[in-house]
Amino acid sequence: MVTTRVTWDSLPDSIRRDIEARTGPLSSVEPVSSGFNSELAVVLRSADGATFVKGLRADHPRVWTQNREKAVNPHVRPVTAALRWSIDNDEWNLLAFEHTPGRHIDYSPGSLDLAKFVQSLRTLQELPCPDIELKLAEKRWASYTDSPELFAGDYVLHTEWSPSNVLVGDAALFVDWAWATRGAAWIDPACWVVWLIASGHSPQDAESWAAQIPSWNDAPADAVAAFAAAQAAMWSAIAEADPEPWIKDMAAAAQRWSESRRIGARSQTAR
Structure with missing residues (x-):
């Protein structure tokens, strides 16, 4: 991955000349090690300030993720860094964002960052879904469920809540929109639940945080249960192909959540 x-x-x-034509002469170049999807990730500093540049070679199989980020950026500016410029030629596809100082979010129980995440996700869910090409939730997870139609909706979703994709300062900013998706609003807090469980929360505590997002409280129970099962199946498949420790942790967390949902459903049926 x-x-x-x-x-x-x-x-x-x-390429370096093209970049410096936009930034001006550089005073420093700082490599960025976090994140999974970019071949190039650097913070460039010049007289005009700091700029974060990420990119893939033009022939990379996931170069479409760059184009997705470029298209969605103007529509989610209240919760993300602004795109300053881009380069797309036969060699590289590069995106340059306003540099946003901050640290990666802490999802652990008791973290003060969680309230900032909630506030930013509420803001995202108030934004209209842009009329651009996005992944469709009912297609994206169709391989892992018999009921993908339950995931359909008309909200713009981030879905990839790795701590490296959430920068915390005065507020929480969501970066790396490569997998932006159109779907039911409750899916974003549902994706967050898995990360919270992997970070030490119980399934019940994780869902109590998700419940601070209004859309979560309107989600049909059968749809959430189907999504939890789909997440368990998806992360299990990913872990089989790439058994890195953090991926195995995510697979275990998704399985715990799905099982918790199944137990809860059986309890409701027995009453």
């Missing part, structure tokens, strides 16, 4: 990083110095001279 992790894409191998390249260094600034290994970029073609023509």
Whole structure:
């Protein structure tokens, strides 16, 4: 899943010239190690300030994720960093964002960051879904459920809540919109539940945080149960292909959540 990083110095001279034509002469280049999807990830500093640049080679099989991020950025500006400029040529596809100082979010129980995440997710869910090409929830998870139609909706979703995708300062900012999806609003808090469980929360505590997002409280129980099962199946398949420790933790968390939902459903039926 992790894409191998390249260094600034290994970029073609023509690409570095194109970048500096936009930033001005650089005073420093800082590599960024976090994240999974970019071949290039650097913070560039010049007289105009700091800019975060990420990118993939033009022939990379996931270069479409760059185009997705570029398309969605103007529509989610209240909760993300602004796109400053882009380069898309025969060699590289690069996106340059306003640099946003902050640290990766702490999802552990008791973290003060959780309330900031809730506030930003509430803001995201108030934004209209843009009329652009997005992943469709009912298709994205169709391989892992018999009821994908339960996931359909008309909200713009982030869905990828890795701590490296949430920067915390005065507020929580959501970055890396490669997997932006159109679907039911409750799916974003549902995706967050799995990360919370993997970070030490019980399924019940994780859902109590999700319940601070209004859409969660309107979600049909059968739809959430189907999504929990789909998440368990998806993360299990990912872990089989790539058994990194954090992926195994996610698979275990998703399984715990799905089982908790099944137990809860049986309890309701028995009453």
